[in-house]
Each structure stands twice: as structure tokens, then as C-alpha cells.
Amino acid sequence: MLQLILTIIIYLIIVIPVGVYLYHVAAGKRTLADPVFNRIDGAIYKISGINPNQGMNWKKYALCLLGTNAIMILIGYIILRIQSIGLFNPNGIGAMEETLSFNTIISFMTNTNLQHYSGESGLSYLSQMLVITFMMFVSASTGYAACIAFIRGLAGKTKDNVGNFFVDLVRVTTRVLLPFSIVGGLLLVWQGVPQNLTGNLVVDTIEGTKQAIAMGPVAALEIIKHLGTNGGGFIGANSTTPIENPTIISDLIELYSMMLLPGACVITFGKMVRDRKKAMAESSEVKVDLRKSLTARIYGREGRSIFLAMGIIFLIGLSLCFWSESQGNPALADAGLSQSMGSMEGKEVRFGIAQSAMFTTTTTSFTTGTVNNMHDTLTPLGGMVPLLHMMLNVVFGGKGVGLMNMIMYAILAVFICGLMIGRTPEYLGKKIEGREMKLTALCIIIHPFLILAFSALAVGTAAGQEGITNPGFHGLSQVLYEYASSAANNGSGFEGLADNTYFWNITAGLAMFFGRYLSIVxxxxxxxxxxxKRFVNESAGTLHTDTFSFAVILVFVVYIFAALTFFPALALGPIAEHLTLWA
Known part of the structure; x- marks a missing residue:
């Protein structure tokens, strides 16, 4: 417990300055590194023909986002299909099969990084660098750009300008992802993560056999896969291996890397909304409440309640996962085997129960998808936590997605509370009316629809059933996990599925594609x-959305919606498996 508490405290300390820095980048405010970055950005704008002063409405912004991503998907697909050429291919990797190439390129462009292949044997170094690592940068910056535009729209300083997509894409990449990746990558190299272009090493083991040890540009991929909440891995076994994650220090570097920017997005949201309130107060356009406190100054009052709601859900999930894994396996205890260390199956002894539970909860709450233990071997309730958090897709989330999705629930919460008191709901000083509620309901429903519809298709067809290797309750959990991971753009897996088939490659690819782009648009x-919309004055009947009580309301709304949509499926999967195991 002390490990977990200290890990969280350190995170809260380091996320604040990162959040302030991201706020300055998003709001176009001055930073100390501007003299360097302005030159870099200016050169990119000049070469690309981008006018940084040209704003866009939300429709143009969305079209630019979709068009840019579509071009990169096409180029990446071609590279995967021709990777057998000798360029940066010392291990002689062949071209990737059509449906697997489709699944892979959709996976990495949507920031999912679900892998139906093993990285060390399925990709050449050319593909690892030009497709995988490159996509990890641009898919993450695409998501954060969309989040920044979304925040600008909510802050509402103008009526039709949410920013310029290309400018946001460049600024997030050059000012956030690249410098953070360089520093983090060097720290990983310091801890022993390889970074080279040599072929795999073949060594003699103490048993007298031969073993191939993967080499390559591992550290560069590792840092951006966590910093950009991408997931995936240079090696099939991901961050469970000493190649990708050799020490507890490298484990913490990777852990904090995937937690930093999603938390920073909430701080950015709070500060940008507060900027708008300050401007309104100075112009006397409407009456606003600018009460100050320490947390309000750090997070912004609106950001504080969102951060608190996300934190409550995260801590509940972490506590359940840690407790469940600490209980061990009753079947082994009945056989006379000691379970004093908890359930260590599928876990690395250098991390243990605490850091495995922390990594598991974090990677699926922040929608990263990287793993430092095998989720397929988690206890039923321990495995339900990452599954549920991907189903919720609001617990911080990656590349700004968690914040955007949580705002959807905030709009739903103020609508429900408004109905209870007979008042038109308001959020951030704007009335929530029919159009916004229809779009919000559609956005919230898409996610469970993708998960449950594709899961039903998988268990109801022969092609889907062929990939299910575990019978009974656990087999259903594996199917639910695959599509929850795909729709949430997470990318981790229970790994018990035989999923490199036409059926699984195509259906998971479609779930990733629609889960990403429909929600953003x-x-x-x-x-x-x-x-x-025009701003409205606060009154005695206004529901304040910047309080602790609203954060609690938000948590209950999220859990109630999850129970209504996912409880029957969870009851047939991990819950039934838990009851059977402990019977």
C-alpha cells in the first residue's frame, strides 16, 4: 500500500508543472523555449504551406484531421506490404499479410496499437520506425490537437474558431512529444533499454541451447508509446520483458510517462475555462464567480471537479485490482500451495503485486495498452478492473480522450439534475438543449454499442468462435476485452485469443476506426x-459544476450508465468466473 500511495503522490507533484506547460502550449502563451521552437515550427509551416494565423470552424478542423489521418493510413499500409525489401531489414522479415496490415495500420493511426503480431518477428526496422514509431507521434498529437480544439470550443472565446488543426498538430509534436521523448528515451537507455540498428543477438544459454535476443531502436519506441498513451511494443511480450522494461526505475519512467499528459489535459481545461471567465468578468458581459482556492489556482475550478471524479474512479479500480491480486488463487491454496505473495502468475517478480496492479489499472485507465504483466492471468476481479475501465473510457484516458468523454458525462449529469429540479440545464455558462443532448447521447452510446455488438458477432459466428481458446466464462471475458480494448483505442489484450485471422483482424480494425473517429467528430x-450560444448569468438555481458534490454526482452517473450497459456481460464473464472460482 505504501508503494501505491507514494507512486500517486509523486504523480500529483509532477503532473502540475506539466499541466501548466501544456496549458501555455495550447493557449499560445509564452514559454521559455519559444526562441527555439518558434524557429522549428516556422520552418515546418513554410515547407508545408501552413498559415498559422488562419483559424478553422469545427467542421473544417474535423475534415483536416480526417484527411490527414487518411493519407498517413494509406502510406503506412503500403510500407507494411513492402517491408520485405532489404532496407533496414537485417532479420529478413517478410511482407505483412493484407488483413493484418489493415488491422495494424488502423490500430496505430487510431492510437490503439493493438498487435495481432509479435513486433520482433513481424516487423522490419523500417516498419518499426516509419510506421510504428512515426504513427505513435502523429496519432497522439492528433488526439491532443482534437482535445485542445474541443476545450477551445467549450471555453467559447469566439463563435466559430476552434484553432488550426495543422498548427495544433505541429505544436504538440515539437513542443511536447519530441522534447519529452528525447529526455525519457535517454533515461530508458540509461536503465539498459537497447537503442541500435543491429540484428538480433544469438547467444548460448546455460541449458546449452540457442536463444535470440531482440535488438533495434527499442528505447525510442518505448518512450513515445507511453508518453503518447499508444501502447503496443517492440517485442510481443511488451513491457513485461527486461528488454523493454529492465528495472523498477524504468517501470516508473514508463508509468509516469503514460500518466502525465492525460492528467495535464484536465489542468489545461480548467485553466482555459478560467481564462474565459476572467475575460467575461473584466468585460462585465455576465456575472461570474471567481472565488479562489489553492486547488482552483492549480487545476481551475472546473478542472478540479473533473480531475477529482476521474481520480475517485481510478482509486476504486486500483484498490479492487490490488486487493483481488493479493488474495491469490483459492484453487492453489486448496492444493496446499502457499498464496502468501498473492497471485504471482503472469507477473514479474521485480515488480510484484503492487506495481503490477498499479501498471494494470493505469494502462487501461489512461488508455495506453502497454503491460508489465499478462492480463490474461489476472484473477477474475483483478481482470475485470482493466476491462471495466476500458468500457468506461473516462478515467483520464489517453491523448485527451478521457477528458472529452468525461465532459459528455458532465453534460448528461447536468441534464439529469436539471430534470430533477425542473430547470433548463447549463454547463460552463451555456444552456444545454436538444441538439447537444442528442449528440451527447449518441457519443456515449457508440462506445458500448461497438463493444457489445462485435462481441455478440464473435460468439455467434463460427469464424469468431474459432479464435476463442478458453471455454466458459473466461473465454467470454477475452472476447469482451478484445473489443473493449479496440473501441477504447487501448490496445492491451488478454492474449488468449487466436486473433490473427480474417475475422478478428477486420472486426477489431472496424471497432478501432469507428471508436476513434466517430467520437471525435x-x-x-x-x-x-x-x-x-450566448452566455447566461448564474442564479440561485444554477447547478455549480466545480464542486466536490458535482464530482460525486459525476462518478455515480458514470457507474450507473456502466451498470445499465455492461453489467449483464460482466456478470456472464469475470463475475461468474470469480463466483465459480471461490465457490
């Missing part, structure tokens, strides 16, 4: 609708 539409 709808959320930008909601922001575009709200930014055109």
Missing part, C-alpha cells in the same frame, strides 16, 4: 454548437 460538433 461528434465531440467537436458539440463544442461547435456550444461556442455559438
Amino acid at each position: 461528434i465531440q467537436l460538433a458539440i463544442a461547435g454548437s456550444l461556442m455559438k
Whole structure:
């Protein structure tokens, strides 16, 4: 418990300055590194023909986002199909099969990084660098750019300008992802993570056999896969291996890397909304409440309640996962085997129960997808936590997605509370009316629909059933996990599925594609609708959305919706497996 508490405290300390820095980048405010970055950005704008002063409405922003991603998907697919050429291919890796190439390129462009292949044997170094590592940068910066535009729409300083997609894409990449990756990558190299272009090493083991040890540009991929909440791995076994994650220090570097930017997005949201309130107070446009406290100054009052709601859900999940894994396996205890260390199956002894539970909860709460233990071997309730958090997709989330999705639930919460008191709901000083509620409901429903519909298709067809290697309750959990991971753009897996088939490659690819782009477009539409509305004065009947009580309401709304949509499926999967195991 002390390990977990200290890990969280350190995170809260380091996320604050990162959040302030991201706020300055998003709001176009001055930073100390501007003299360097301005030159780099200016050169990119000149070469690309980008006018950094040209704003976009939400529709143009969304079209630019989709068009840019589509071009990169096409180029990446071609590279995967021709990777057998000798360029940066010392291990002689062949071209990737069609449906696997489709699944892989969709996976990495949507920031999912679900892998139906083993990285060390399925990709050449050319593909690892030009497709995988490159996509990890641009897919993450695409998501954060969309989040920044969404926040601008909610802050509503103008009626039709959410920013310039290309400018946001460049600034997030050059000012956040690249410098943070260089520093983090060097720290990983310091801890022993390889970074080279040599072929695999073949060594003699103490048993007298031969073993191939993967080499390559591992550290560069490792840092951006965590910093950009990408997931995936240079090696099939991911961060469970000493190649990708050799020490407890490298484990903490990777852990904090995937936690930093999603938490920073909430701070950015709070500060940008507070900027708008300050401007309104100075112009006397409407009466606003600018009460100050320490947390309000750090997070912004609106950001504080969102951060608190996410934190509550995260801590509940972490506590359940840690407790469940600490209980061990009753079947082994009945056989006379000691379970004093808890359930260590599938875990690395250098991390143990605490850091394994922390990594598991974090990677699926922040939608990263990297693993430092095998989720397929978690206890039933321990495995239900990452599954549930991907189903919720609001617990911080990666590349700004968690914040955007949580705002959807905040709009739903103020609508429900408004109905209870007979008042038109308001959020951030804007009335929530029919258009916003229809779009919000559609955005929230898409996610469970993708998970449950594709899961039903998998268990109801012969092609889907062929990939299920575990019978009974655990087999259903594996199917639910695959599509929850795909729809949430997470990328981790229970890994018990034989999923490199036409059926699984295509269906998981579609779940990733629609889970990513439908939500982003709808959320930008909601922001575009709200930014055109007039601000309204606060009154005695206004529901304050910047309080602890609203954070608690938000948590209950999230859990109630999850129970209504996912409880039957969870009851047939991990819950039934737990009851059977402990019977």
C-alpha cells in the first residue's frame, strides 16, 4: 500500500508543472523555449504551406484531421506490404499479410496499437520506425490537437474558431512529444533499454541451447508509446520483458510517462475555462464567480471537479485490482500451495503485486495498452478492473480522450439534475438543449454499442468462435476485452485469443476506426454548437459544476450508465468466473 500511495503522490507533484506547460502550449502563451521552437515550427509551416494565423470552424478542423489521418493510413499500409525489401531489414522479415496490415495500420493511426503480431518477428526496422514509431507521434498529437480544439470550443472565446488543426498538430509534436521523448528515451537507455540498428543477438544459454535476443531502436519506441498513451511494443511480450522494461526505475519512467499528459489535459481545461471567465468578468458581459482556492489556482475550478471524479474512479479500480491480486488463487491454496505473495502468475517478480496492479489499472485507465504483466492471468476481479475501465473510457484516458468523454458525462449529469429540479440545464455558462443532448447521447452510446455488438458477432459466428481458446466464462471475458480494448483505442489484450485471422483482424480494425473517429467528430460538433450560444448569468438555481458534490454526482452517473450497459456481460464473464472460482 505504501508503494501505491507514494507512486500517486509523486504523480500529483509532477503532473502540475506539466499541466501548466501544456496549458501555455495550447493557449499560445509564452514559454521559455519559444526562441527555439518558434524557429522549428516556422520552418515546418513554410515547407508545408501552413498559415498559422488562419483559424478553422469545427467542421473544417474535423475534415483536416480526417484527411490527414487518411493519407498517413494509406502510406503506412503500403510500407507494411513492402517491408520485405532489404532496407533496414537485417532479420529478413517478410511482407505483412493484407488483413493484418489493415488491422495494424488502423490500430496505430487510431492510437490503439493493438498487435495481432509479435513486433520482433513481424516487423522490419523500417516498419518499426516509419510506421510504428512515426504513427505513435502523429496519432497522439492528433488526439491532443482534437482535445485542445474541443476545450477551445467549450471555453467559447469566439463563435466559430476552434484553432488550426495543422498548427495544433505541429505544436504538440515539437513542443511536447519530441522534447519529452528525447529526455525519457535517454533515461530508458540509461536503465539498459537497447537503442541500435543491429540484428538480433544469438547467444548460448546455460541449458546449452540457442536463444535470440531482440535488438533495434527499442528505447525510442518505448518512450513515445507511453508518453503518447499508444501502447503496443517492440517485442510481443511488451513491457513485461527486461528488454523493454529492465528495472523498477524504468517501470516508473514508463508509468509516469503514460500518466502525465492525460492528467495535464484536465489542468489545461480548467485553466482555459478560467481564462474565459476572467475575460467575461473584466468585460462585465455576465456575472461570474471567481472565488479562489489553492486547488482552483492549480487545476481551475472546473478542472478540479473533473480531475477529482476521474481520480475517485481510478482509486476504486486500483484498490479492487490490488486487493483481488493479493488474495491469490483459492484453487492453489486448496492444493496446499502457499498464496502468501498473492497471485504471482503472469507477473514479474521485480515488480510484484503492487506495481503490477498499479501498471494494470493505469494502462487501461489512461488508455495506453502497454503491460508489465499478462492480463490474461489476472484473477477474475483483478481482470475485470482493466476491462471495466476500458468500457468506461473516462478515467483520464489517453491523448485527451478521457477528458472529452468525461465532459459528455458532465453534460448528461447536468441534464439529469436539471430534470430533477425542473430547470433548463447549463454547463460552463451555456444552456444545454436538444441538439447537444442528442449528440451527447449518441457519443456515449457508440462506445458500448461497438463493444457489445462485435462481441455478440464473435460468439455467434463460427469464424469468431474459432479464435476463442478458453471455454466458459473466461473465454467470454477475452472476447469482451478484445473489443473493449479496440473501441477504447487501448490496445492491451488478454492474449488468449487466436486473433490473427480474417475475422478478428477486420472486426477489431472496424471497432478501432469507428471508436476513434466517430467520437471525435461528434465531440467537436458539440463544442461547435456550444461556442455559438450566448452566455447566461448564474442564479440561485444554477447547478455549480466545480464542486466536490458535482464530482460525486459525476462518478455515480458514470457507474450507473456502466451498470445499465455492461453489467449483464460482466456478470456472464469475470463475475461468474470469480463466483465459480471461490465457490
